[in-house]
Amino acid sequence: MSTALTAVKISSLSSDLVSSSGTTATVIAPFTGLPLHEIPVSTAQDVGDAAAAARVAQVAWRSAGFAHRREVLLKAHDLLLARKGELLDTLQTETGKTRGQAFEELFSGASVTRYYALSARRVLATRRRRGGIPVVVETRVSYKPKGLVGVITPWNYPLSLSLMDVIPALAAGNAVVQKADNQGALSILASRRAFIDAGVPAALWAVVAGPGDEVGNAVVDAADYVCFTGSTPTGTKVGVRAAESLTGASLELGGKNPLIVLGDVDPAKAAANAVYSCFSSLGQLCVSIERVYVHATVADAFTKAFVARVSSLAQGAALDYSTDVGSLTSAAQLERVQEHVDDAVAKGATVLTGGRARPDLGPYFFEPTVLTGVTSEMKCFANETFGPVVAITPVANEDEAIAAANATQFGLNASVFSGSRAHARAVALRIDAGSVNINEGYRATFSSVDAPMGGMKQSGLGRRNGPEGILRFVEARTIAESTGVMTLPRTGAEFAKMTGLMTTLLVTLKTLRRR
Ligand code: NAD
Secondary structure: OOOOOOHHHHHHHHOOOOOOOOOEEEEEOOOOOOEEEEEEOOOHHHHHHHHHHHHHHHHHHHHHHHHHHHHHHHHHHHHHHHOHHHHHHHHHHHHOOOHHHHHHHHHHHHHHHHHHHHHHHHHHOOEEEOOOOOOOEEEEEEEEEOOEEEEEOOOOOHHHHHHHHHHHHHHOOOEEEEEEOOOOHHHHHHHHHHHHHHOOOHHHEEEEEOOHHHHHHHHHHHOOEEEEEOOHHHHHHHHHHHHHOOOEEEEEOOOOEEEEEOOOOOHHHHHHHHHHHHHHHHHOOOOOEEEEEEEHHHHHHHHHHHHHHHHOOOEOOOOOOOOOEOOOOOHHHHHHHHHHHHHHHHOOOEEEEOOOEOOOOOOOOEOOEEEEOOOOOOHHHHOOOOOOEEEEEEEOOHHHHHHHHHOOOEEOEEEEEOOOHHHHHHHHOOOOOOEEEEOOOOHHHHOOOOOOEOOEEOOEEOOEOHHHHHHOOEEEEEEEEEOOOOOOOOOHHHHHHHHHHHHHHHHHHHHOOOO
């Protein structure tokens, strides 16, 4: 299949990477298995140089103020949309996902850009808070950007996951040094161009690529705050390293996301909606559903409809909207998915549909796969497959479904399908996950950029999106002043005189219910 990404375009994009090593690494195009390009490899020294330049650029960017940053970001939003064709081609070529799922990335990236362009000033405005002693103390809180934010991103959703961290960091007045995964770096650089062309200084948002341990560690060491998105083992290492210098970090990690189908659903309708939740980007999505717990009363009808729909998905490599599911991104991903399926089958699971690689479609294609009879000794029971494999398990009642959903080290995303949204909301409150979707798998929460997104338990620390997502990137500074109305006691004699009055004040404040 021919790629719409020309060699000239690729070399122009990769020249934006900060790299002085003179060495390159080969990036493979998932649809073909052929080399896509040679990516320049960055070094720890490159990170240091980029960080120093970014810190210089940050001073002017911060002083330019919210109104300027808002104008630049809104212009970049429009450029992202104007460059839709090129961005979708790049995303598909680098990741192997379908055009629809590439568009979801662009939609999410544009949404988060609009959101922070329009909300940064409001969230970060200096505000009065109640003084400790009414009339005598007056208090304000203001926010100072951290300075340099380090962002480390994975290969699966390179555009949207980058912008979810980079844009609020910039909107708050910070600079960014980002370590891209080699796979996906072009998509990041292509979207970054829209921001540079809109007026973000090039040095303010530097992108590096290369080995995770060398370049990733250098990013952590250089930054005043770190955002990591990736696997739980790597995220844990990043968190520990950041903690050594008391650098704050948000960690967006893995999941083993459950979907509960309650007994009051229309099984066919529920199945049609549930399928999309499991196979977006062929399951290579942190919030993808890998476990379905279905109430026994609807289990047969739901499973039948679910399997029929999965079997009919159009799979292939096409830079248009003619396919429903695409390819896995790499040979390593194919190996991991095959291993999980083979292990499950060897230990007694049943493949209801799928279960096979599809070399006839491309080197890393694997069929959307539905398993049943998955038990705790199988690898795919508790470990993230991060691929197109979902296990359906009938449950006797709601309590059993909730207990099974929560019986995991992870707590990233979950979903509840029900004929009653109110009932589903009550169930959602009992699920230990950072996001819970009702009658949707992940898109309801993923698109809600005004609401926090993140993981409980081993799925992470901190939250992106919403006010929480920008408050990560600032230091709160409290400025409180004595109004001079009254002098606070300093000597024993002054305390002796005033403690009665101050005790009466405490009683009065409580009586008046004044915070
Ligand atoms: P990964 O942890 O292997 O790599 C992520 C990034 O970290 C890459 O850029 C990599 O080069 C870099 N890295 C590797 N070693 C490093 C080190 N020692 N220090 C610093 N950086 C280092 O993850 P992956 O395989 O690229 O991504 C898949 C995983 O990411 C899955 O577990 C998935 O669930 C998770 N993920 C989570 C979210 C979320 O928002 N919670 C989103 C997408 C992916």
